[in-house]
Amino acid sequence: MDAEKAFVTLTVLNILNKAQAFLPFSIHSVVQARVSFDRLAAFLCLEEVDPEAVDLSPSRCPAREDCIRVQEGTFAWARESPPCLHRINLTVPRGCLLAVVGPVGAGKSSLLSALLGELSKLEGSVSIQGPVAYVPQEAWVQNTSVVENVCFGQELDPLWLERVLEACALWPDVGSLPAGIHTQAGEQGMTLSGGQKQRLSLARAVYRRAAVYLLDDPLAALDAHVGQHVFNQVIGPDGLLQGTTRILVTHSLHVLPQADCIVVLEDGAIAEMGSFQELLHRKGALVGLLDGARQPGDGGEGETEPPAGTKDPSGSAGGTRPQDGPERSMKLVPEKDSATSEAQMGVPLDDPEGTGQPKEEDNMPYGRVKATMYLTYLRAVGTPLCLYTLFLFLCQQVASFCRGYWLSLWADDPTVDGRQTQAALRGWVFGLLGCLQAIGLFASMATVLLGGIRASTLLFRKLLWDVARSPIGFFEQTPIGNLLNRFSKETDIVDVDIPDRLRSLLMYAFGLLEVALVVTVATPLAVVAVLPLLLLYAGFQRLYVASSCQLRRLESARYSFVCSHVAETFQGGTVIRAFRAQGPFVAQSNARVDESQRVSFPRLVADRWLAANLELLGNGLVFAAALCAVLSKAHLSPGLVGFSVSAALQVLPHPQPGLWGAGRTPWPLPGGPSRTQVQTSNHLGKHSSTGA
Template identity: 35%
Template structure:
């Protein structure tokens, strides 16, 4: 970011940066932490200990050699933040910029990181910590308070506490989080308390607990390399071998019109070449006839026939070019649309195991090859082949003995072509595959450019980019070398053809008219270039058919979700009008080889009921939501919404009737209007009303273009809190009867948290709401709480009733939040105080526009 006024002085040799949205490479955990620096075992062990990663590395399938996946898809939000922090710690820099690194972890882990990492391993370093967890400020040497981009307060914690406004905010935060703060201090080594993250199917357990026994650290780091790499996430890119299957050619021409268009093109090329040869033959006939003494035809006759043949050849070539252009455009458009439709309807597991660079490679380079190169290769091959065929027929007709020479010549061409064909085809396939890592690396580098620059790793990433470019260019270089190899041999064979035609013309000199001899030699000379061109373009056509092969793979082989709309089984237009959800003996697996993630889950959620979903890590909370949205299909049991089995209707009909506010808010590149109403179903007045109810109207109205103002990629020009409020506006606008809330306030400040919680309870009071609990205070005022454990429903009742069970799981979770906080939660559950009223009284006055 450029400094437009003032100056910034930095007297340090190195610095590092932990962004609010952590950037994770598609590599192992160890590679992400070391980040190009030499592996130092003792420093590495201290790093993973102070960043509370020991327990995670023990549970992950391959320890610190576990493959993370693109953008950390294999990890929870808290794990991504701690790995980003571990990268900073391991870099051993002089200045640390930590942007809200404590928000995505629970109270215990946050306290451990602050004590063992920030005040421990990094003691003596310059640390700039951005946080909305105000209780850590008392341990800071200096506190800077910003508002609307300006510095409003500057001083020590004690000095600022004398400021009435600042002191009230801090005291209010400490009061509301007293139980968690108390629990941090009294039980620093307890397990996961109330920050309950769900696991990704590819890593069965992901934890937010702090330390395992210290002795396990060395075992984790030392044993990881010896573990069997059975948990490979990213799948190797498929690569065909041998000749391109005839079905690929069939798919290409079918996408343009089928067998008719293919035969029509062949006919046009054959007739066009025949017309070219006929024009040469007619000139020869004209020359021979002109020497006949009794020739009675006029000059106009010969010229007229010649012009007619020429016009016919031009017309055929025009129609040929037109049909080829149509074929190329239609084929490319059809294949692109079909492949895109298949990718857009692929299940989530496809994107978890397929790098984005691989998908981009197919939709960019492979589609470009089909769109421009393939049709040109096909045109050149057919034109050259038909020209060679017609020329050979003419030479054989003039000098029949040429047919004897033609046999060995044909065999030579065939063997040379086959040898080149095998090599060129596989080199083309290799080139297609080696481009994917280049695309993936380029995209990954762009997304993490701020982190890369902060760690001064530009040179290493440029060298890595050059390495991928070299690997991609190796096969291209050998392709050109193979073409030169072919050209030399084709030229030699072609010269033999010319020599044979000339020798036969000499042998037939007594019986062969000079004009026909000249015609034979002319076409023999032309055939030299035509054969070389035909052989090379035939091979290039097959090589470029590899791009069609790769696109056809996406068109035919990608696993698909269910149909978006099933005619004859569409629900009523006003469905669901109540919002009742029935889970009946539900069983679900992420993959056939894995254990069930949900086991015999049965529950009945009444209309407009608010249900909290609690449970420890890996309990199946997010799995339940995935089953509701059918992101993963359950294999046994039923889910009914207002009496309709959701497995019997289309996915569009189902998902369009459900809304979700995710933990990580997502924004599209485009306008604010498009982000809130992507399907353009609502008027501007309705959008403004939704913005007002989500407390974003004043912000949007101040923008130069209002609703037409631009949102950059991933919403990078908005804060996390603003993105979350836009997601809230999106849910308000849709007015669906069923809403899923996946802890929408884990990474926002206390004012935004209050705004979101208050709005949710006010705006969605008449909707059925399922809330995945990472913090128990968000669900303790629910109508019911469902407690899951290892995929089984253990408890399902009102919070008040569940808290009367001494050995109940929910009761134990509440007790683990500390004495003061557990009493506060019990008072809310018993109806003694209203959580909604508390939010309204204590926080709305602090709301930020």
């Protein structure tokens, strides 16, 4: 055994060991990819909406012809499920107001879903002529401004927008909002009340100027006088939608006399159909509904008589244009030469920037991760566990140092008759030191993983508890994509990546200290080169972490935008398909994904920059160790030289992952409470400053 054989073999084995250490991770990645592929394949193979279920013609229906035809239609929510609508025969001529009534669960909303093609058509045919607008029973509002929600991708027509807002009783609400029509609706319309969201959903449909309107109980969330105003000004015979085909699902039975035709549904089938007077004379299902609604104490299906005071709604909260019409009009259509207009409007219609809720970048922290963030994680791990982990890493590194030094002594043993006299003892001790190092390394890694599990559990519980106790204002200002990102991707980083990066950081930090110690002890002259290299290591790490943290924050913010848009699109899928707006939403999703990937590219470049520079510094350390060994060869043994050079070579293959981990600490959600204390005294309350 000589120094040449011993340390060359040891160096080669170290290189192979670090290479094969990636094999389990590769296998894990392959298995994870297979599982993800199977889940995606199962999702993509699910039943989809049949685009041919409804024969939709884009041309408008001629006068005195049927715009909607359903013949022998049988529909189900899925092909394997039982039918929810049976043998539906329905024709609706152009300009007709058709009211659909019936008890709860009779299939009223299902009928509209069938006309939209959302149900599986088992039998029959459905045809619609002209563009369709749809108002769902539960209003869907985008996290954009009021004007963008109403226009919904259409070209802005200020005069038509003004008429629509007035008819939908939104004028008083627009006047009370802080930024007028540019006020952000918030996540799921959090800054608006239920009635405001429902009227905004109705205004979106009215602004569309469609030929066919499918209205799923749009009056349910409105006050009595506001509902009467909306019906008279929008849906009724003299409303904005006069001349269009309207199917109104309603529980407000007092509006039925103004309907051209009434359909009564029971158990998924049409019980009777005709005008209001005809159905009263038949004394059938409609009369039963009216009698049930008149019974005292009955929750009923709706009101049978219009509320008092609705004939002149101009003075109500949801009334028509007040007397100060010109002043209010300036808030919608500003005049460039009017200071009053600018003060009321805030921003012009074509400049929605600068109003509404703060954007994600406004709440984003900058610079390096603060030390308190690391201390929070270490406290979650626990002080005893942290100290125990450091002690185990120190022990295994001491065992590694002793093993290498013992090998150098073994290589320097004299040879007698071709054999070393203490070979057996040297071999047993070398093997024992190797076993101790392996045990210490295993124990230290296990401790890091256990600490990571403990920390991730405590942090997740704290995050969940803080979000659950957050006030309503927190959810108004925090997009759903942020919450999804924190509870999915960034929680996965805390669960998996941070413990792994912490393990790598400790391994390479202790390894670098061992290398510096070995090189300086074996060749003291190398201190002149080692100290500057360590300073450069620290400088590169500091520069990298500062930029990497910000890049990861930007990447996280862009990913949150993607999650928010996907969640919002899924929630409004029915409305989007009804308005035939799939193309713009797909384009928006692609743009957000591209932006997210565009931010990820500089981070990858920064990683490669760090890897190249640390590789250069590692080569510099090896060169310094070899050069100093050559200069000091007169008083150095071959074994000590081999120990020094082989130790320096250990920093070459992958020195960077431990330093990369410093930039992976996720940034917290803003606005969450740190502690909660409940105490009430002379309690007063108000809505948020947005006027909701």
